Amino acid sequence: MTIRGKEARKLAGVLVARRLGQRILDLVFPARCVGCGASGAFLCPACRLALPPAAPPRCARCWRPWRDSGPCAECRLSPPPFDGLRAAFVYRGVAQELVRALKYRGTTALAPAMASLMAETARQERLPVDVVVPVPLSGLRRRTRGYNQAEALAGALGGELGLPVRPRALQRRRHTPPQARSADADERRRNVAGAFRVRDGEVAGLRVLLVDDVTTTGATLAACAQALKEAGVPSVWGLAFARED
Numbered sequence: 001m002t003i004r005g006k007e008a009r010k011l012a013g014v015l016v017a018r019r020l021g022q023r024i025l026d027l028v029f030p031a032r033c034v035g036c037g038a039s040g041a042f043l044c045p046a047c048r049l050a051l052p053p054a055a056p057p058r059c060a061r062c063w064r065p066w067r068d069s070g071p072c073a074e075c076r077l078s079p080p081p082f083d084g085l086r087a088a089f090v091y092r093g094v095a096q097e098l099v100r101a102l103k104y105r106g107t108t109a110l111a112p113a114m115a116s117l118m119a120e121t122a123r124q125e126r127l128p129v130d131v132v133v134p135v136p137l138s139g140l141r142r143r144t145r146g147y148n149q150a151e152a153l154a155g156a157l158g159g160e161l162g163l164p165v166r167p168r169a170l171q172r173r174r175h176t177p178p179q180a181r182s183a184d185a186d187e188r189r190r191n192v193a194g195a196f197r198v199r200d201g202e203v204a205g206l207r208v209l210l211v212d213d214v215t216t217t218g219a220t221l222a223a224c225a226q227a228l229k230e231a232g233v234p235s236v237w238g239l240a241f242a243r244e245d
């Protein structure tokens, strides 16, 4: 047999092994749609279409449903520290399933798919940003869960938008309890006020895109934005995958 033939056989062998490897992976970890369970992908085309978009009319600043695109009553009364907040979807249905799967089942394979949907929103809204920063988990929660879902989204989003990611620009000062669903907006703000600090030099002079998986009142994003602004960051936009209306 010629050298060429040998090489071709070796290459064919590698390809077969690779295909077999992929098939075994698919058998062990079959990609199933988070919405309907159909096999083949983590989000099937039908469930992708069923995602509830966070469509206008919404407050231009905080993105809560509002009668027009002007600032809502709350933003007029006390403007939030961020320049604006956007969310791709409303936190229900398939959008809720995706956020839960990313957070509690540790399906980091979902982050690229979710980030590409967030990138569409960032482009549509022409968010003026230079760098991507995730909302940090407390050290305690990170240790128990193993990874930060906001960081997984931020990493993939940076790739989508061609922007640098600074996962450690923000740090939690102390452990804050998970936000209770019953807490009102004021209570949530009090719980997270002063909870974050900015690492020197990480984002100095850059326009920041703050990333979280889900936002309710925007209190956590506001506390992060406050810390960034106090550290001299010129502009802060928040972007969440989903928003609780």
Ligand SMILES: [Zn+2]
Pocket (backbone or CB within 6 Å): 033, 034, 035, 036, 037, 038, 043, 044, 045, 046, 047, 048
């Ligand atoms: Zn599906």
Ligand SMILES: [Zn+2]
Pocket (backbone or CB within 6 Å): 059, 060, 061, 062, 063, 064, 071, 072, 073, 074, 075, 076
């Ligand atoms: Zn508002």
